[in-house]
Amino acid sequence: DAKTTQPPSMDCAEGRAANLPCNHSTISGNEYVYWYRQIHSQGPQYIIHGLKNNETNEMASLIITEDRKSSTLILPHATLRDTAVYYCIVRSQTNNDMRFGAGTRLTVKP
Amino acid sequence: DSGVTQTPKHLITATGQRVTLRCSPRSGDLSVYWYQQSLDQGLQFLIQYYNGEERAKGNILERFSAQQFPDLHSELNLSSLELGDSALYFCASSPPPLRANTEAFFGQGTRLTVV
Numbered sequence: 001d002a003k004t005t006q007p008p009s010m011d012c013a014e015g016r017a018a019n020l021p022c023n024h025s026t027i028s029g030n031e032y033v034y035w036y037r038q039i040h041s042q043g044p045q046y047i048i049h050g051l052k053n054n055e056t057n058e059m060a061s062l063i064i065t066e067d068r069k070s071s072t073l074i075l076p077h078a079t080l081r082d083t084a085v086y087y088c089i090v091r092s093q094t095n096n097d098m099r100f101g102a103g104t105r106l107t108v109k110p
Numbered sequence: 111d112s113g114v115t116q117t118p119k120h121l122i123t124a125t126g127q128r129v130t131l132r133c134s135p136r137s138g139d140l141s142v143y144w145y146q147q148s149l150d151q152g153l154q155f156l157i158q159y160y161n162g163e164e165r166a167k168g169n170i171l172e173r174f175s176a177q178q179f180p181d182l183h184s185e186l187n188l189s190s191l192e193l194g195d196s197a198l199y200f201c202a203s204s205p206p207p208l209r210a211n212t213e214a215f216f217g218q219g220t221r222l223t224v225v
Contacts, residue, residue, distance in 0.1 A: 032211055034213070041147075041198060041219070041221075042218060043114075043216035043219055044153065044200070044202075046214065049211065051211070093209055097158045097165070097168065098143065098202075098214060099155045100145075100154075102152050
């Protein structure tokens with residue numbers, strides 16, 4: 001049972017920033033926010049994760065609100081190859097299985 | 111390449127049969143997760159093992175079973191197969207310790223077709 005809510009689909013213009021929101025209003029203090037993406041039917045690819053601070057890596061930035069009830073994944077310069085389903089997951093320290101929701105289908109358009 | 115190896119890549123079998131899917135985790139990873147993804151559906155968590163022991167169970171049918179061996183590879187056994195079991199089956203692994211801030215990496219999946 002997913003503990004996150006994401007919009008089912010979003011479009012983004014190539015070269016622009018893609019901002020993907022995720023609502024996790026029931027998140028607990030020891031739970032991390034993870035983002036994965038799945039391109040077509042390939043294995044999901046890890047993007048980024050965080051607890052309460054904003055995080056950035058070579059792929060994306062993760063902005064977590066101060067109350068931790070929502071977050072935003074930012075792809076700074078979307079390319080056509082970023083077209084994928086993006087999953088936001090909440091993962092606990094005590095039961096660290098990963099349960100995926102329906103995700104957001106991001107389509108990057110030329 | 112994530113370093114997680116799943117075999118076979120494709121499998122076609124008949125209803126009522128039994129199959130075994132294999133997963134070799136990344137070197138040093140102790141956790142293995144199994145997922146099922148039916149056509150155009152999300153990823154359903156099935157089961158997780160850590161260093162040979164079952165850690166968490168999701169929506170795994172009684173006809174399905176899994177285990178993790180001493181060399182840390184894992185097998186998912188599917189029996190009395192039905193048409194609805196046709197799906198992509200993914201395995202993921204993550205390193206120790208068993209904490210939520212260790213990322214998991216996925217294999218490329220086994221596509222099972224039941225005819």
